Amino acid sequence: MLDVMLEEDWMGLPVWARNLAFRLACLQRPEDVELLRVAACDLHAFGPxxxxxxxxLHRRADRLEAGQDVSLP
Structure with missing residues (x-):
């Protein structure tokens, strides 16, 4: 769903819904470097x-790429 949303209608979901969707996806796939980076970039797009x-999320993705042990916060 997130891939379709990002490709077809980037602003199709309200901010609260997209943040929830990315949080759930990151909880399901905590070691998916690409997902962590996409989620981080999406968060950066919505303000400080x-x-x-x-x-x-960027730091976690960097640690995973480097092969370091990453524990969930």
Missing amino acids: DWDAIAAE
Whole structure:
């Protein structure tokens, strides 16, 4: 669903719904580097309120790519 939303109608979901969808997806696939990066970029697009969470998702993706152990917060 997220892939379709991003390709067809980027603003099709309200911010609260897209954030919830990305959170659920990240909980289901916590080691998916690509998903973490897409979620982080999406959060960055909606203002400074989400920047800290987006930065943490980027750091987590970087650690996973580097092969470091990443525990969920």
